Amino acid sequence: MIRVSVVIPTTGRISLRATLDALGRQEQAPPFEVIVAVDGGPVPDVAGIEVVRLPERRGVSAARSAAVERAQGDLIGFLDDDVLPGPRWLAVLTERLGAVDAVAGRILEDVEPGALSRLRRLAFDNRDRVNGATVDYLNGGNFGVRARLLRQVGGFDVRFVKSQDRELARRLIGAGGTIGYAAGMVVRHRGAYDLAGLLCGRYRAGKAAATMAAAGDLTSVGPRSARETYGANLAVLALRHGPLIGAYAALSMAAHRMGRRAGYGS
Incomplete structure (x- = not known):
């Protein structure tokens, strides 16, 4: 029985391989599946991983939604294709979703040379510093939600080209859901800015x-x-x-x- 479905949208970045490898090294993980959602472009070589592909670029929300339609888990975790989930990412996600309806995890920015990367690190670190046990946001690079509630509120709104995850959080809270924060549900992010x-x-x-x-x-x-x-x-x-x-x-x-x-x- 699939407990968690992990959805990863991609446009074909080579960093996807490292994300998948990190999922393959999870400790104390429940039964899970991984669905890669390709937003246009060629299908990546990911043997043994389910892939859904949009025929043309429609945005990250549409890609995630296509994957959610196929998801079998009663919990759905979301990652970006340029993050490395920690070894207990799935275990913490599952544990926290036993008490809340959705969970936002911590993002650690791997600082590359340059001020823009350092500035992004400041934003992520400040978010972790001020967060309480519950929050009012989600971040697509690292969150999870109960599948039933996600479908109940209609999933992602494709009209939002930015902050799609915050907009989803808004509707989850409006439907009576609670969003927890889990600093132990950590991913490392490395981006070019x-x-x-x-x-x-x-x-x-x-x-x-x-x-x-x-x-x-x-x-x-x-x-x-x-x-x-x-x-x-x-x-x-x-x-x-x-x-x-x-x-x-x-x-x-x-x-x-x-x-x-x-x-x-x-």
């Missing part, structure tokens, strides 16, 4: 936040200040981590504000 990608992502996150806030409350809209995002105001960030970090943080917050002002769909 550039300034254009940072600004585009933050702008889109701002637009998504504006859309959700327009619904009448601030559940899951995310942090809206440098202190909430990175753990300190811009001046302190520059003093502690250097002027380049401070400058990138300022640009990040400016892009997010522009997205909030633009609203969704512009």
Whole structure:
């Protein structure tokens, strides 16, 4: 009997192999299956792993949804194709979902040379520092949810090109679900960052936040200040981590504000 279905969307990055290898080394894992969801592009060589493929690029939400349709587990875990789950990732996910309806795990950023990678590490570390036992968000690179509730609320909303996971969290909470935080459900992330990608992502996150806030409350809209995002105001960030970090943080917050002002769909 399949207890957990692990869904991994991909566009074909070679890092997928390392993610799958890490899942193959899980300790005290329940019976589980892995479903790779290919968002357009060629099917990766992943012998023994179930693969669903969208014929054209439709976005991460559509890819995840296609995999969820095939999922047999009563718990569904989600990973990105550029993370390495820790050896007890599945065990902790299963344990926490015995007490809550969904669970968000910890992301450890492997810092590459460059200020943008260090800035992202600050955001993840600050999130871990301020989280309580329950949270109001999910992060697609590391979370799990009860399959029944996921399907009950309609799954992912493909209209959101950013913050799809926060938007899902919002509906889960609205349906009476609880989201726990599990620092022991850890993944390591290594990404390549550039300034254009940072600004585009933050702008889109701002637009998504504006859309959700327009619904009448601030559940899951995310942090809206440098202190909430990175753990300190811009001046302190520059003093502690250097002027380049401070400058990138300022640009990040400016892009997010522009997205909030633009609203969704512009």
